Amino acid sequence: MKLNIALLAGDGIGPEVIDQAVKVSDAVAKKFNHEINWRPALTGAAAIDAVGEPYPDETHEICASSDAVLFGAIGHPRFDNDPSAKVRPEQGLLKMRKKLGLFANVRPTFTFPSLLDKSPLKRERIEGTDLVFLRELTGGIYFGEKGRRDEGETAFDNCVYTRAEVQRLAKKGFELAMTRGKKLCCVDKANVLETSRLWRETVQAMEKEYPEVEVSYEFVDAVAMRLVQWPNSYDVLITENLFGDILTDEASVISGSMGLMPSASLGSNIGLFEPIHGSYPQATGLNIANPMATVLSAAMMFENFGLQKEGKAIRDAVNSALNKGIVTEDLADGGKAFGTSEVGDWLSKNI
Ligand SMILES: NC(=O)C1=CN([C@@H]2O[C@H](COP(=O)(O)OP(=O)(O)OC[C@H]3O[C@@H](n4cnc5c(N)ncnc54)[C@H](O)[C@@H]3O)[C@@H](O)[C@H]2O)C=CC1
Numbered sequence: 001m002k003l004n005i006a007l008l009a010g011d012g013i014g015p016e017v018i019d020q021a022v023k024v025s026d027a028v029a030k031k032f033n034h035e036i037n038w039r040p041a042l043t044g045a046a047a048i049d050a051v052g053e054p055y056p057d058e059t060h061e062i063c064a065s066s067d068a069v070l071f072g073a074i075g076h077p078r079f080d081n082d083p084s085a086k087v088r089p090e091q092g093l094l095k096m097r098k099k100l101g102l103f104a105n106v107r108p109t110f111t112f113p114s115l116l117d118k119s120p121l122k123r124e125r126i127e128g129t130d131l132v133f134l135r136e137l138t139g140g141i142y143f144g145e146k147g148r149r150d151e152g153e154t155a156f157d158n159c160v161y162t163r164a165e166v167q168r169l170a171k172k173g174f175e176l177a178m179t180r181g182k183k184l185c186c187v188d189k190a191n192v193l194e195t196s197r198l199w200r201e202t203v204q205a206m207e208k209e210y211p212e213v214e215v216s217y218e219f220v221d222a223v224a225m226r227l228v229q230w231p232n233s234y235d236v237l238i239t240e241n242l243f244g245d246i247l248t249d250e251a252s253v254i255s256g257s258m259g260l261m262p263s264a265s266l267g268s269n270i271g272l273f274e275p276i277h278g279s280y281p282q283a284t285g286l287n288i289a290n291p292m293a294t295v296l297s298a299a300m301m302f303e304n305f306g307l308q309k310e311g312k313a314i315r316d317a318v319n320s321a322l323n324k325g326i327v328t329e330d331l332a333d334g335g336k337a338f339g340t341s342e343v344g345d346w347l348s349k350n351i
């Protein structure tokens with residue numbers, strides 16, 4: 001297969017982890033006789049510095065005309081620490097997701113046998129965890145009208161959802177549940193929020209189309225607790241943009257590190273494959289960031305093309321690296337820590 005992949009490294013550790021995902025993907029392509037044409041493009045603070053905006057038209061054209069997008073991370077402290085900045089790196093990611101129609105962010109959480117005893121959570125609580133968050137990605141409070149009034153003394157961010165937005169995300173959730181444990185949890189705050197009541201009403205109305213799926217409705221605050229208490233009781237969780245963003249960072253503690261958490265952002269056309277973490281600015285240029293989240297995002301990319309063996313080759317290499325202790329400092333537990341590029345080299349040689 002010949003694949004054109006837009007490559008958006010971004011900021012902070014983005015370029016370092018992307019380099020490893022490219023190495024590993026190239027090794028997979030070589031092994032299975034594929035050809036990957038990487039198409040680098042600017043985004044985030046790097047794009048603001050170069051052309052004044054975080055998702056330039058040229059980058060969009062490269063993404064929209066590729067078969068998929070592989071993304072690192074964006075964000076820089078000079079924007080984080082300047083609340084008055086009008087043009088911000090994160091706007092680039094939001095704009096890209098919206099313009100590419102990527103409404104469903106698939107964020108799997110699973111445990112790795114060799115890391116079970118390194119988690120701050122007890123083994124018996126996390127063992128066997130295999131859940132997937134489907135986070136709505138192009139609606140809700142991240143995209144509603146926002147602003148200031150009363151001469152800047154009052155700020156607002158509106159949370160808006162349409163029934164159609166909830167339906168298309170929930171449909172993906174039901175379909176995913178049918179291929180897995182047939183359990184779906186709708187995470188909302190329907191005791192308080194009108195948007196959540198629309199979510200609940202919409203999902204309830206869809207239940208009869210999927211009689212085999214056992215559906216539960218839980219409030220987001222309770223899920224934040226149960227997620228670390230009994231994570232292995234969940235299968236597929238669907239939720240709105242903000243709740244999904246927060247709960248999935250929490251879920252990284254179950255797997256063992258933010259540096260292990262991949263994701264796929266899907267719509268009806270091309271997919272964007274991105275680690276769930278940010279640009280981890282403190283680690284920029286230090287060769288210490290864990291590249292596995294980005295490498296596993298590349299595995300999701302291959303699988304989304306229907307290339308299951310290729311995805312499995314990456315997952316197997318990651319598992320053996322973890323088993324053999326070829327890990328960056330976030331997983332070294334006081335033992336030997338390998339560099340970002342050393343882990344990438346090891347993975348690509350062991351494909
Ligand atoms: N998708 C994206 O590009 C995202 C961008 N951001 C941006 O990233 C910047 C930093 O945000 P933070 O809240 O600090 O989130 P972050 O995800 O960059 O880092 C939070 C913590 O997670 C750990 N971590 C993250 N990635 C890791 C990796 N690959 N290996 C090992 N440990 C890792 C580190 O302990 C780090 O301090 C901000 O500018 C923020 O806006 C934040 C989240 C997502």
Ligand SMILES: CC(C)CC(=O)C(=O)O
Pocket residue numbers: 090093094245276277
């Ligand atoms: C716009 C991003 C910075 C939001 C985020 O944290 C994420 O998508 O995980």
Ligand SMILES: [Mg+2]
Pocket residue numbers: 245246249276
């Ligand atoms: Mg996030």
